[in-house]
Amino acid sequence: MRRRLIVVFLVPLVLVLTVLGGAYAWSAARSVQQEFYAEQLGDLSYFVTTARQALLAGRSEVFDGEAQRYRELYGTRVVIVDRAGRPWAPDTAQPVFDGPEIEAQIRLALSGRRGELPQNALPWQFSDLSLVEPVFDGGDVIGAVVMSASVDVPRAEIGRQWLLIVAVAALVIAAGLLVVFRLAGWVLRPVRRLDQAMEAMERGDMDARIADDTGPAELHRMILMFNRMADEIERVVARQQEFALNASHELRNPLNALLLRVEVLAADLGTAGAADVEKIREEGQRMTRILDTLLGFARGAVRDSDFEDVDLSALVARRAEAWRDVAARKGLRFAVQRPPRAISRVDEAIVESALDAVIDNAVKFSPPGGLIELSACGGDAPRITVRDHGPGLEPAELEQASDRFWRSARNQNVPGSGLGLAIATDLLRSVGGRLHVDSPEGGGLRVKFDLPGAGER
Template structure:
């Protein structure tokens, strides 16, 4: 955004300053040239009067003296030609009039007509100037004066003014660049602070706010609305954390009481129901871990999970075995495969809870006597847990909505459930850096995949 803002402000400034500088440079060049032409024409008029007197007297001594002094001062040669076109002294007069252009101008002057003044040109096209003025006596042309002037001095003046103009243009552009950078910084500073505050809130820092007086007045309202929104978010999150804390605390007491009764019951039934009691103990311990995770989320704002080294293959087999008894009521069986060991750094309770939500759906929508494949494998991107059922599946257009809260396919409206299973699994996986994907399976059914980063990628 800073680059675009600088371009928007700076490009018109550069164009305007460059155009104005170019116009001024051309005007300065024309002014120097016209001033030079005017000076030469004035001097030529003076020497035309002196030449008329010399031609009438037949002696060039006085004229030659003035011409020599003028040449020594300005480096400009002045030659007089008579009505036949023959040059008078100085001795190098032939060199002055040897060009065809000058000869044509002399012929035009001896016919009684003046040549046209030179046109304004660019400095590198500005060549030595030759002017020819006819000398009249009573309406008759008795000769002409030829002036050959060097343009080094006016050309150097034009270059000097052009360099000065370029320096001024660059200075203005530099000043404009400095001002635009400061202006862009002033305008974007509150936006950067706004971006930083939003990132801080995303990380869980609910106290992040922006000073209302920051930046231009046009952004004050937006900053004020952001602060109000942050206050409301902080209140909502605080209420959610309080609810989670209260719920996890209140659920812990009946869960402990239930587990205590199971232990008492285990002493009465002996070896007969020992296996079932052990399963109840495992589920009770898992529920305790879930409550601990919920309590930790509530205390930390859900920003950091209890990361540990977890074998996903063992976790998958354990959860499939836990759901086997529920699935067996409809003759649905679990088949676990995949890699022998898939280890990663994650929160086991979160992954178990997310997997339970998916397994619940798989059992619910599997046909009687069906099969559910559960696997854990290592991929190029990390680790993947896959659950594939043989149920009715979803239409291609419905797959993207499967993880939305309370969404259910129109074909499953009569099936018990709230449409929260995949949404909860997606939220849980996202909290540990994973994601949930839903896709149709070949041969029918649905495949739900958990993608988790491995320990090297975290």
């Protein structure tokens, strides 16, 4: 946005300076050229008077002396030509005139007419000046004065003025840049603070606010609306945290009581139901870990200190065993493919909860007698995959599969709320993982958990 503001302010400034500077540069060049022509014409008029006297007297000593001093002083050569067009000077042996243009001007002057002054030109087109003035005596032309002047001096003066114009324009642009940068900073300061406040809120800092007097008055309403929105978000999040804290606290007491009764029941049953009691005990302990995770979310999300190296192979096998009896009621079978070890640094309770949500979906939508495939892989990109052989989803439905409360139109008669994949997606995101859904060959649905490696934290 800063770049846009600079362009918006700077481009018109450069265009205005270019137009005004170009006009002034052209005017300055014309002024220098006209002043130079006027000076040359004035000097030429003086030499015409001296040349008339020399021609009438038949002696050129006075004229030659003045022409010599003039040439030494200004570098401009002045020569008299007689009525026949021949140079009348002491150094007539040297070439005096070169080019058909000067010869044409001499012929025009000897006919009694004056040549026109050259037109104004650009400095690189501004060539040496040759002026020819006829010398009259009582209305008769008795000769002409030829003046050949170098334009190095006026050309240098034009170049100096143009450089001065460029320097002034550069200074004005530099000053404009400074003003634009400061103006852009003043205008964008509340926008940057808004961005920082939004980033802070994304990190969980619900106290992020912006001062109402920041930036121009036009942005004060936007800042006020953001602060009100932040207040409302803080209230909503606070209510959610209070609900999670209360729910987890209220669930812990009956869960502890249930586990205590299980222990009493185990003592009464002895060895007869030891295996079932142990499974109940494991599920109760897992629910305790889930409640602890819920408390962690309510108190400020999961911390890195909660992460540990987890063997995904063992986790997948453990959850498949826990769901085996539920799946068996529909005649479903689990096929677990896993390497000896597949390590990921995550929160084990969160990954278990996400995996349970996906397995629950697979059990719901798999046809009776079907197969649910579970696999885990390690390395630099640990992954858990759950694949069922149910009706699957159409390609257009895959992007909506993880949306809350979304269900395919073909599965409206299956019990459920449409939250399973959405919950799993949120849980995995909290530990730095991602969930992907696709339709494999052969039908069904495949859900992949991409998890952080063992050394990524």
